[in-house]
Amino acid sequence: MGPAAGGEISDEMLQKLGSLSTQALVDGLWVMGWPSAQIDNSRPLTSGMKCCGRAVTLNFVPARPDIAQDKPPGGMSPEYEAFELCGPNEVLVMSSCGPDESVGGDIKFLRLKQREIGGLVTDGSVRDTDEIINYGFPCFSHSTTARQGPAAMQPWECNGVISVSGTVVRPGDAIVGDQDGVVVVPAKAAEKVFNIAHGREVIEDIIKEELIKNPGPPGKFYPFMSGKIKHDSPLAELLAKNGISPANSNQFEGTADW
Structure with a gap:
């Protein structure tokens, strides 16, 4: 396999990218002839949310008994591995198996609050919405739900290349979100x-x-x-x-x- 990450973005460049609107960044990539970079099915949970950080990626796969058995147990699960890689300059990007499936909620995401994460982005849905809003970190999702996530899918890989609503995200890419949506800026072209x-x-x-x-x-x-x-x-x-x-x-x- 090729390398998961496509380059490195300095803290200074991350701050510069975060100062721009998502539409300006989309225009920049469009001018260069790069593929569409917005994550269409990811919207802020509340107005005023803004995020900018390096991507830490998590990929979900559809639930299957042997997948559930082979996934590392407890705190070693890929999702908790991803959580621990996150901080104020990281955005956790979770690729869901469907827009209405839950990628997590209250108890799991308490750890993201403790890590003072820069943001959470998913093309799936989140649950325990009021509590997540109270946690204070920016959250962008397709929607909200009361569904049980593990019944439909399992976290399988941390920091691989993922597809989120058809947009490719590599670990270390810049993720910028505002009221218009979320944009992925490839590290190599930042x-x-x-x-x-x-x-x-x-x-x-x-x-x-x-x-x-x-x-x-x-x-x-x-x-x-x-x-x-x-x-x-x-x-x-x-x-x-x-x-x-x-x-x-x-x-x-x-x-x-x-």
Whole structure:
């Protein structure tokens, strides 16, 4: 097998990625031609939740008697192995066997509170919702449920490559979640994604400010394609007034570095 992790992300880069919106990060990957990176079926349990951290992954498989017998018992189970790898800079990403299946609840996730985890993301559901909200860590899931998880699936592998709603997650990838959803930023591409996404957000702020001062159709400036802003366009003229030019930005035609 190939390596599970695809690279390393520094604490500094993690903080930078966490300062951006999920849509900006999706746009950065889109511009680079990478596959879709959002986890569509994972939503915040309550409003205002935001998470950013390195992925610790956990894969569930459908329940089967021999699987249950062969899984390491008690505290050695892959899920508890994953829990102990988590801290403030980690997000536990759990790949469920179905959107309505429970990946855990109150008692199990008390340990995540104790570990001061950076967040929990799953394409499955969680139970004991009120208690999880009270624990205070960001939690993103497909839904909530009263179902028993072990009746349907078993935790099988910690820190392998997993698929979450069809999106690949490798251990160490950056996981960023906000009110729009959750995005996976591959560790190997993190710096480039940030540079594109941050550049886009700066430009969008300038466009918005201009449209507030001088109301009109946004089509004059927006949308734009990173790396393809034409040098003689109205957008280029607007950016030049704000100190952004091909000399100091990779967003213009012929200046892309991706």
